[in-house]
Amino acid sequence: xxxxxxxxxxxxxxxxxxxxxxxxxxxxxxxxxxxxxxxxxxxxxxxxxxxxxxxxxxxxxxxxxxxxxxxxxxxxxxxxxxxxxxxxxxxxxxxxxxxxxxxxxxxxxxxxxxxxxxxxxxxxxxxxxxxxxxxxxxxxxxxxxxxxxxxxxxxxxxxxxxxxxxxxxxxxxxxxxxxxxxxxxxxxxxxxxxxxxxxxxxxxxxxxxxxxxxxxxxxxxxxxxxxxxxxxxxxxxxxxxxxxxxxxxxxxxxxxxxxxxxxxxxxxxxxxxxxxxxxxxxxxxxxxxxxxxxxxxxxxxxxxxxxxxxxxxxxxxxxxxxxxxxxxxxxxxxxxxxxxxx
Amino acid sequence: xxxxxxxxxxxxxxxxxxxxxxxxxxxxxxxxxxxxxxxxxxxxxxxxxxxxxxxxxxxxxxxxxxxxxxxxxxxxxxxxxxxxxxxxxxxxxxxxxxxxxxxxxxxxxxxxxxxxxxxxxxxxxxxxxxxxxxxxxxxxxxxxxxxxxxxxxxxxxxxxxxxxxxxxxxxxxxxxxxxxxxxxxxxxxxxxxxxxxxxxxxxxxxxxxxxxxxxxxxxxxxxxxxxxxxxxxxxxxxxxxxxxxxxxxxxxxxxxxxxxxxxxxxxxxxxxxxxxxxxxxxxxxxxxxxxxxxxxxxxxxxxxxxxxxxxxxxxxxxxxxxxxxxxxxxxxxxxxxxxxxx
DNA sequence: CTCGGTTTCGGAAACGTTTCCGATCATTTT
DNA sequence: AAAATGATCGGAAACGTTTCCGAAACCGAG
Numbered sequence: 001x002x003x004x005x006x007x008x009x010x011x012x013x014x015x016x017x018x019x020x021x022x023x024x025x026x027x028x029x030x031x032x033x034x035x036x037x038x039x040x041x042x043x044x045x046x047x048x049x050x051x052x053x054x055x056x057x058x059x060x061x062x063x064x065x066x067x068x069x070x071x072x073x074x075x076x077x078x079x080x081x082x083x084x085x086x087x088x089x090x091x092x093x094x095x096x097x098x099x100x101x102x103x104x105x106x107x108x109x110x111x112x113x114x115x116x117x118x119x120x121x122x123x124x125x126x127x128x129x130x131x132x133x134x135x136x137x138x139x140x141x142x143x144x145x146x147x148x149x150x151x152x153x154x155x156x157x158x159x160x161x162x163x164x165x166x167x168x169x170x171x172x173x174x175x176x177x178x179x180x181x182x183x184x185x186x187x188x189x190x191x192x193x194x195x196x197x198x199x200x201x202x203x204x205x206x207x208x209x210x211x212x213x214x215x216x217x218x219x220x221x222x223x224x225x226x227x228x229x230x231x232x233x234x235x236x237x238x239x240x241x242x243x244x245x246x247x248x249x250x251x252x253x254x255x256x257x258x259x260x261x262x263x264x265x266x267x268x269x270x271x272x273x274x275x276x277x278x279x280x281x282x283x284x285x286x287x288x289x290x291x292x293x294x295x296x297x298x299x300x301x302x303x304x305x306x307x308x309x310x311x312x313x314x315x316x317x318x319x320x321x322x323x324x325x326x327x328x329x330x331x332x333x334x335x336x337x338x339x340x341x342x
Numbered sequence: 343x344x345x346x347x348x349x350x351x352x353x354x355x356x357x358x359x360x361x362x363x364x365x366x367x368x369x370x371x372x373x374x375x376x377x378x379x380x381x382x383x384x385x386x387x388x389x390x391x392x393x394x395x396x397x398x399x400x401x402x403x404x405x406x407x408x409x410x411x412x413x414x415x416x417x418x419x420x421x422x423x424x425x426x427x428x429x430x431x432x433x434x435x436x437x438x439x440x441x442x443x444x445x446x447x448x449x450x451x452x453x454x455x456x457x458x459x460x461x462x463x464x465x466x467x468x469x470x471x472x473x474x475x476x477x478x479x480x481x482x483x484x485x486x487x488x489x490x491x492x493x494x495x496x497x498x499x500x501x502x503x504x505x506x507x508x509x510x511x512x513x514x515x516x517x518x519x520x521x522x523x524x525x526x527x528x529x530x531x532x533x534x535x536x537x538x539x540x541x542x543x544x545x546x547x548x549x550x551x552x553x554x555x556x557x558x559x560x561x562x563x564x565x566x567x568x569x570x571x572x573x574x575x576x577x578x579x580x581x582x583x584x585x586x587x588x589x590x591x592x593x594x595x596x597x598x599x600x601x602x603x604x605x606x607x608x609x610x611x612x613x614x615x616x617x618x619x620x621x622x623x624x625x626x627x628x629x630x631x632x633x634x635x636x637x638x639x640x641x642x643x644x645x646x647x648x649x650x651x652x653x654x655x656x657x658x659x660x661x662x663x664x665x666x667x668x669x670x671x672x673x674x675x676x677x678x679x680x681x682x683x684x
Numbered sequence: 685c686t687c688g689g690t691t692t693c694g695g696a697a698a699c700g701t702t703t704c705c706g707a708t709c710a711t712t713t714t
Numbered sequence: 715a716a717a718a719t720g721a722t723c724g725g726a727a728a729c730g731t732t733t734c735c736g737a738a739a740c741c742g743a744g
Contacts (some may be wrong), residue, residue: 053730
């Protein structure tokens with residue numbers, strides 16, 4: 001179980017420690033033959049350089065940390081895959097930690113990762129404005145940090161974001177073009193920045209198309225399935241139904257459809273529904289859910305690339321990378337069947 | 343940006359390096375007052391022990407690695423949460439790596455983690471029998487490894503498993519008790535050990551209840567949604583339909599329901615469907631999907647606890663921890679409405 | 685043959701800790 | 715009062731590397 005060290009190889013070959021080190025780091029000042037001789041017996045002996053010792057002396061770990069609020073749905077899982085996709089090639093390790101949507105735990109994770117000498121961090125904040133002062137302070141000391149999602153656009157840091165307002169605008173417009181005349185927006189939790197952006201997009205679409213104020217509503221639902229269900233049920237009871245729901249996310253959309261069905265209201269025949277931040281389920285449920293797909297994988301990639309530039313002191317054109325999505329129109333939001341040839 | 347080291351604090355206070363170290367490690371041989379004095383100015387100076395240096399000298403990293411095949415669905419995400427739940431308290435860090443269901447990448451991940459001096463590993467294999475020889479070899483040198491899921495029950499290593507055969511038996515029996523007389527099992531990919539176990543459970547239930555061979559079938563579907571859909575459509579075309587499907591997982595179950603609906607076949611009125619390895623969607627679709635819930639969180643916890651015992655050289659009662667699940671009966675498998683009072 | 689310039693290599697410091705081994709000093713026991 | 719004990723602390727080795735510096739060896743040119 002005793003690990004074989006650089007010293008062991010050196011002694012076995014009657015060379016110096018430095019030569020073994022040079023052989024492994026492939027520096028210029030070593031004869032080709034000795035290098036090969038060393039590498040050969042080293043691998044025979046099962047030697048590899050102790051990464052901890054390397055990190056200590058190099059003051060660089062080739063580790064980067066990713067903090068996510070959760071990976072209970074596929075969103076951050078795909079972000080992580082994007083990050084890994086660009087970093088694996090560069091020899092960097094990706095260390096992942098989960099904050100469970102708690103700001104305190106997020107801060108703890110970040111501190112832990114920094115104390116473990118990560119070369120840089122991708123932080124996906126738990127909620128808007130948590131530990132921003134602390135982060136800002138670290139950034140000012142030169143520590144490479146890239147934020148992803150759920151952070152104010154004007155926050156003075158590197159970040160990659162999704163254009164929530166724009167795509168909720170598009171999603172709403174799609175409903176309008178389908179002929180829906182009375183549209184309610186189920187807005188999730190209004191103190192979340194991203195959902196607020198989606199609300200803005202919704203309202204902008206309403207105003208652009210001259211919807212009168214009594215033909216649209218913004219209704220806060222919270223983020224839990226049960227909360228959304230209760231609210232939709234209440235609307236039914238109060239006989240206050242629109243002919244389309246534009247939902248803050250797929251969970252709310254599915255919850256809405258579920259309640260409507262329980263009340264013998266058919267989607268999309270009676271009421272249209274569209275989701276947001278598409279999940280895999282969208283294609284599996286019936287009716288298939290229309291939704292806006294976020295480029296999660298690409299966002300992860302963008303963040304990683306930005307972080308690498310930061311670490312390597314390369315120029316970065318802009319503080320903020322704002323990505324666009326795809327509006328996937330399926331069944332839940334199409335009022336009438338389209339002609340087959342379309 | 344220069345990090346403050348133990349030397350800096352020592353010099354500032356005119357004490358030795360060892361004393362500062364003792365203060366931080368709270369050993370016995372240091373006066374209480376000096377300890378407090380050191381700790382006070384140390385935190386004032388923003389000093390904390392360099393974890394890399396600590397790891398080097400202690401030959402222990404307090405890091406443990408988790409290798410998962412994917413976290414695209416919630417299964418391994420919850421496993422990871424379980425692992426973290428027990429390890430966070432003990433001061434261990436959890437480093438996560440993803441194999442993308444590829445055995446080569448899995449091996450690479452494991453090697454990377456071991457070279458980075460993880461104190462132990464939880465390995466969730468990608469597919470049955472991948473790098474088993476290599477792992478066995480490492481285990482024999484005393485390296486602490488716990489496997490989770492997708493590994494043969496008689497593989498000579500520590501592992502935590504789900505009792506697939508037993509619960510697929512229960513799920514099948516549930517269909518039988520509902521009065522379904524002709525049941526097909528959509529078995530996923532037969533070269534996956536776990537799905538094979540589920541098939542065994544299905545057959546055992548069939549035989550126990552004296553189903554004749556022409557009243558049940560095992561049909562291999564593969565793991566992709568499209569594959570399952572195609573197969574169910576073929577059954578419909580061939581007019582070879584059972585009155586219930588017992589599916590290898592929720593994805594196959596939902597795909598099945600989707601195709602049935604497209605053909606105007608109602609679930610559960612015409613045909614009953616039950617899934618396996620319950621996902622959150624089960625409760626959101628209509629009809630709500632009956633399924634077997636695996637104790638993913640608990641499995642993660644069990645693996646972590648086992649690993650801690652391994653690392654601390656504590657006794658382990660059994661090589662294998664086999665956990666049980668919950669059969670969640672919802673709508674998709676109940677033939678007739680139950681009386682309200684039940 | 686000598687001299688300056690390359691290669692090639694070894695020695696040793698450095699990275700930031702922990703920990704063993706003594707040394708000092710105060711306190712208690714005989 | 716002398717000796718033994720215990721508490722408290724400093725010095726230095728050790729962990730396994732990289733890298734700077736200088737020394738040796740070699741090589742071609744003058």
